[in-house]
Amino acid sequence: MSDTLRIIPLGGLGEVGKNMTVYELGETVIVVDTGLAFPRDEHLGVDLVLPDFAYLYDRPVRAVILTHGHEDHVGALPYVLRDVSVDEVIATRLTLGLVKSKLDEHGLTAATRLVEADPDAPPLELGPFRVELVRMAHSIPDAVAIVLETPAGRVVHTGDWKLDHTPVDGLKTDVGKLAEIGNRGVDLLLGDSTNAERPGMTGSERLVGDAFEQIIPLRRGRVLVASFASNIHRMQQAATVAAHTGRKVAVVGRSMRRNLGIARNLGYLDVPEHVVVKPQDAMELPPQQALIICTGSQGEPMSALTRIAYDDHPSVSVAPGDTVIISAKPVPGNELRVHDAINNLSKRGAEVLHEEIAPVHVSGHACQEELRTLLSLLRPRSVMPIHGEFRMLAAHARLARDAGVPEERIVLAENGSVVELSLARGPRLVGRIESGVTFVDGLGVGDVEDVALRDRRHLAEDGVLIVVTTIALSDGGEIAPPELIARGFVDDPELLEELRQEAGRVAVGLAADGVTEIKLLQEHVHDAIGQVVYDRTRRRPMILPVVIEV
Ligand SMILES: [Zn+2]
Ligand SMILES: [Zn+2]
Numbered sequence: 001m002s003d004t005l006r007i008i009p010l011g012g013l014g015e016v017g018k019n020m021t022v023y024e025l026g027e028t029v030i031v032v033d034t035g036l037a038f039p040r041d042e043h044l045g046v047d048l049v050l051p052d053f054a055y056l057y058d059r060p061v062r063a064v065i066l067t068h069g070h071e072d073h074v075g076a077l078p079y080v081l082r083d084v085s086v087d088e089v090i091a092t093r094l095t096l097g098l099v100k101s102k103l104d105e106h107g108l109t110a111a112t113r114l115v116e117a118d119p120d121a122p123p124l125e126l127g128p129f130r131v132e133l134v135r136m137a138h139s140i141p142d143a144v145a146i147v148l149e150t151p152a153g154r155v156v157h158t159g160d161w162k163l164d165h166t167p168v169d170g171l172k173t174d175v176g177k178l179a180e181i182g183n184r185g186v187d188l189l190l191g192d193s194t195n196a197e198r199p200g201m202t203g204s205e206r207l208v209g210d211a212f213e214q215i216i217p218l219r220r221g222r223v224l225v226a227s228f229a230s231n232i233h234r235m236q237q238a239a240t241v242a243a244h245t246g247r248k249v250a251v252v253g254r255s256m257r258r259n260l261g262i263a264r265n266l267g268y269l270d271v272p273e274h275v276v277v278k279p280q281d282a283m284e285l286p287p288q289q290a291l292i293i294c295t296g297s298q299g300e301p302m303s304a305l306t307r308i309a310y311d312d313h314p315s316v317s318v319a320p321g322d323t324v325i326i327s328a329k330p331v332p333g334n335e336l337r338v339h340d341a342i343n344n345l346s347k348r349g350a351e352v353l354h355e356e357i358a359p360v361h362v363s364g365h366a367c368q369e370e371l372r373t374l375l376s377l378l379r380p381r382s383v384m385p386i387h388g389e390f391r392m393l394a395a396h397a398r399l400a401r402d403a404g405v406p407e408e409r410i411v412l413a414e415n416g417s418v419v420e421l422s423l424a425r426g427p428r429l430v431g432r433i434e435s436g437v438t439f440v441d442g443l444g445v446g447d448v449e450d451v452a453l454r455d456r457r458h459l460a461e462d463g464v465l466i467v468v469t470t471i472a473l474s475d476g477g478e479i480a481p482p483e484l485i486a487r488g489f490v491d492d493p494e495l496l497e498e499l500r501q502e503a504g505r506v507a508v509g510l511a512a513d514g515v516t517e518i519k520l521l522q523e524h525v526h527d528a529i530g531q532v533v534y535d536r537t538r539r540r541p542m543i544l545p546v547v548i549e550v
């Protein structure tokens with residue numbers, strides 16, 4: 001049997017997102033987490049970003065083990081299962097529930113063996129791996145760290161965690177078990193580095209509930225709480241305060257409604273049936289009787305909160321006297337969008353509370369004092385920081401050094417690094433495999449070249465239509481008649497004139513409603529023009545809506 005463990009991070013290093021780590025011992029392969037990342041603005045036309053897991057195409061995977069149900073840890077699972085042979089997927093109950101509905105959507109449930117695991121159950125034997133779970137507190141229930149016992153040493157992979165002495169569900173990070181594993185001896189720790197630059201301790205999830213208790217009863221208008229769709233603890237705390245204060249709760253946003261259903265069915269969320277109403281019904285109630293929980297805390301272009309901010313949501317709107325609580329922190333890169341949403345909500349008369357001015361958000365990740373505590377509980381012989389940008393990994397490495405881990409036993413790896421661990425030599429960086437990203441858009445999965453290829457094919461077959469809309473912001477959103485540029489597309493002056501008028505109609509309509517956000521304008525113009533073109537010609541040219549502000 002091999003006495004060398006190969007560890008290959010495919011994602012999550014040098015970034016926050018798409019966490020995925022391969023553990024390989026002889027012929028046996030285990031994968032911890034299969035996460036995704038969200039595209040940035042420069043990834044035009046891309047819906048999701050996945051790790052490049054081509055390394056696994058010809059290596060059957062004994063088990064995928066998931067640490068918790070956040071998208072940056074489970075989001076790529078359907079795509080992995082489609083292309084990689086996986087014996088079973090192992091996770092705790094809530095994580096499995098969330099994953100199951102995702103696999104259902106992709107029609108993959110029947111083909112996949114899902115195994116529920118429990119931190120209190122005896123260890124699992126997976127070939128030469130002995131796997132134990134340790135309960136960790138995080139911003140979603142049922143998160144675990146993973147302990148891998150192998151002939152090459154004992155490895156602890158933390159997943160996302162914080163200490164949280166007063167978690168919402170009462171289930172704390174299992175410090176006793178961590179200490180016990182530390183006593184057995186830990187050869188390598190792979191630890192969450194997200195907050196390694198931040199001194200002190202991360203606040204308890206319960207602080208957010210306390211803030212809700214302070215804020216919500218004093219409000220006379222509607223209250224909207226925006227958060228991540230998977231933040232079950234936030235939903236619980238908002239719903240609990242709503243029930244205390246005689247407000248009904250409506251949940252807006254598809255992913256959030258789905259997660260609410262799953263968490264309630266599995267008993268992770270306690271919201272009485274009579275408290276929940278449909279969004280339309282919540283809007284009919286007197287304002288002081290309604291609380292709306294919604295997605296869009298990152299200012300994502302088509303999310304519920306952004307559409308509400310631009311008064312573009314079919315069922316929910318805000319009015320003077322309403323309060324919007326943004327219970328999340330913008331992920332780096334999303335700050336400007338969130339600021340836009342806050343400004344527009346304020347323009348509509350709502351008071352907006354966010355983490356800079358009220359204690360309505362806490363992080364889900366351990367800060368420096370907690371990371372030091374973990375290092376002293378586990379006393380690892382070697383440390384490999386994971387889950388973070390390089391500055392965070394480097395800060396985590398410094399904490400490990402301060403805790404007495406020798407310099408040569410600290411591994412700063414990258415996505416695609418191959419790390420070998422053996423009892424005799426400790427961990428060593430021995431090479432690299434190809435790593436990178438895989439893009440997913442509405443049409444399929446592929447690398448950057450594939451997306452470019454698809455665009456070219458698209459252009460060759462159906463041509464391109466560029467719609468230029470000029471909007472005078474200084475003139476309160478005055479719209480000039482749009483211009484149309486067509487290439488490789490039917491040369492029909494009548495149709496082009498019709499499209500020009502349609503684009504003008506859409507833009508003027510939106511401006512009249514006060515919608516001046518470029519992304520929304522582009523989205524609406526794109527969809528309207530695409531529909532008319534398809535109705536008239538049965539073709540789908542590439543449509544590029546360009547909005548110019550003057
Ligand atoms: Zn997480
Ligand atoms: Zn994470």
